Amino acid sequence: ESKQPFVMVLFGATGDLAKRKLFPALYALYRDGLVHEHFAIVGVGRSEMGQAEFRKMVQDSIAKHSRLSIAEGQAWENFIGRVDYVALDVNNSETYALLRQMVEAREKTMDDTSNRLFYLSLAPELFGTVATNLRLGGLTQNQGWKRLIIEKPFGKDLESARALNEVISQSFREEEVYRIDHYLGKEMVQNIEMLRFTNMLFEPVWNNRYIDNVQITASETLGVEDRASYYEHSGALRDMVQNHMLQMLMMVCMEPPSKFETEAIRDEKVKVLRSLRRYAEDEISQYVVRGQYTTGEMKGQQVLGYRDEANVAPDSDTETFVAAKLYVNNFRWSGVPFFIRTGKRMPKKATEIVVQFKEVPLLNNFTHAGAVGPNLLVIRIHPMEGMTLYLNAKKPGTDDKVVPIAMDFCNNCDIEGGSPEAYERLIHDAVHGDSTFFTRWDEVSLAWKFVDPIRRAWDKGLVPLHDYQAGTWGPKAVNFLLSEDDVNWWYVR
Numbered sequence: 001e002s003k004q005p006f007v008m009v010l011f012g013a014t015g016d017l018a019k020r021k022l023f024p025a026l027y028a029l030y031r032d033g034l035v036h037e038h039f040a041i042v043g044v045g046r047s048e049m050g051q052a053e054f055r056k057m058v059q060d061s062i063a064k065h066s067r068l069s070i071a072e073g074q075a076w077e078n079f080i081g082r083v084d085y086v087a088l089d090v091n092n093s094e095t096y097a098l099l100r101q102m103v104e105a106r107e108k109t110m111d112d113t114s115n116r117l118f119y120l121s122l123a124p125e126l127f128g129t130v131a132t133n134l135r136l137g138g139l140t141q142n143q144g145w146k147r148l149i150i151e152k153p154f155g156k157d158l159e160s161a162r163a164l165n166e167v168i169s170q171s172f173r174e175e176e177v178y179r180i181d182h183y184l185g186k187e188m189v190q191n192i193e194m195l196r197f198t199n200m201l202f203e204p205v206w207n208n209r210y211i212d213n214v215q216i217t218a219s220e221t222l223g224v225e226d227r228a229s230y231y232e233h234s235g236a237l238r239d240m241v242q243n244h245m246l247q248m249l250m251m252v253c254m255e256p257p258s259k260f261e262t263e264a265i266r267d268e269k270v271k272v273l274r275s276l277r278r279y280a281e282d283e284i285s286q287y288v289v290r291g292q293y294t295t296g297e298m299k300g301q302q303v304l305g306y307r308d309e310a311n312v313a314p315d316s317d318t319e320t321f322v323a324a325k326l327y328v329n330n331f332r333w334s335g336v337p338f339f340i341r342t343g344k345r346m347p348k349k350a351t352e353i354v355v356q357f358k359e360v361p362l363l364n365n366f367t368h369a370g371a372v373g374p375n376l377l378v379i380r381i382h383p384m385e386g387m388t389l390y391l392n393a394k395k396p397g398t399d400d401k402v403v404p405i406a407m408d409f410c411n412n413c414d415i416e417g418g419s420p421e422a423y424e425r426l427i428h429d430a431v432h433g434d435s436t437f438f439t440r441w442d443e444v445s446l447a448w449k450f451v452d453p454i455r456r457a458w459d460k461g462l463v464p465l466h467d468y469q470a471g472t473w474g475p476k477a478v479n480f481l482l483s484e485d486d487v488n489w490w491y492v493r
């Protein structure tokens, strides 16, 4: 789709996400010339705030968080001049008249075009209400296109997700709904399909005949910070596994799409979730481990245990760590274990995927010669972006010694200011009507179908909640998941 004028209505405009990610992303898109010159942003918030005050807030947030510095002069004036603010009680559809007037006033100055992008960066309880009130307030009956971007979480289980979807579908068609999973906006997550489907070197060996196991890690150093009121009800399973971890799994496992087109790609991803082995409640303890951090040392500083954090119940059972062994039961992947792990207060912030290949048949004949290891392909998603391929080669100057060698590719080293942020890519795609890297409803529902029995088994107390010290790689109890398959976690750089 070519560039078109649009108005973006941003709910939650004074919130943390808007400041840290959304305004910087919008500014970068504008600076890079990736959106039509006729656009406007209408921020919606709870508190009364004058336009000047709001613009100052936007400016400060961009100055602080953008990968690009603010250009003085006309370019900046032009950008900030397109930013408005309105205070609304989002629960009351009558107050939306004011919003509608502002949007229409902007549209008059933009050749009377009317394309609307509604972005809900709000508490999830409000998603349904706002979608409905946009319709009741007359904002969704416009001439041009309309699109709804929704932050996560989309429900807290299958049932609530269905109910939410039902409500939204009364105001927006499925093609108009853009459910964000910001991991899908990360450069190296998007790169997985390119690497797989454009290289003869990978695709023929990308299956259970050559791959021994796959490990997907998303570790964080931060704790719960000030988000306990949300996190206490979500935990790592709903916060990271239901969405980000399964999305990475889908990208690794999907079949080549028949066309490089949105629905063809999403169809292949959904098939992965259909093949994902679902565990019954009484099997969960064999395949899924949960943990919670206790006090520990990080970078020489003692940090609080989860239960001592602000707004966390002193006897909270919320998990801050999950590891699991997954199987994708289809022709390509049958028998290959996928190990996933994610947690807060771990030693390193790192998101990466390690594909471990099987050993060569003659490996034993070489063992006298030194450190022969399996080939590994490490896809680095964050903070480093790139990949490393570990191979074996002859040690120079010897005739029978083998050494591991690493071939490195850096994806973002040559890009000034770093590669585009996930939110830049995703907002850009939504503005241009490309929903490839957004979550379709059937993906959401299948992901909940996998997650719900795990949650139920935990709620029934069928599985222990293990402790791990802040600053460590999670509970020791995780190791049994891997040892059955004679696998170790790779801790690569």
Ligand code: BG6
Binding pocket: 220, 239, 351, 382
């Ligand atoms: C969010 C979770 O979706 O992803 C957070 O709600 C988590 O708890 C974050 O910290 C991690 O994202 P990233 O991009 O920093 O890996």
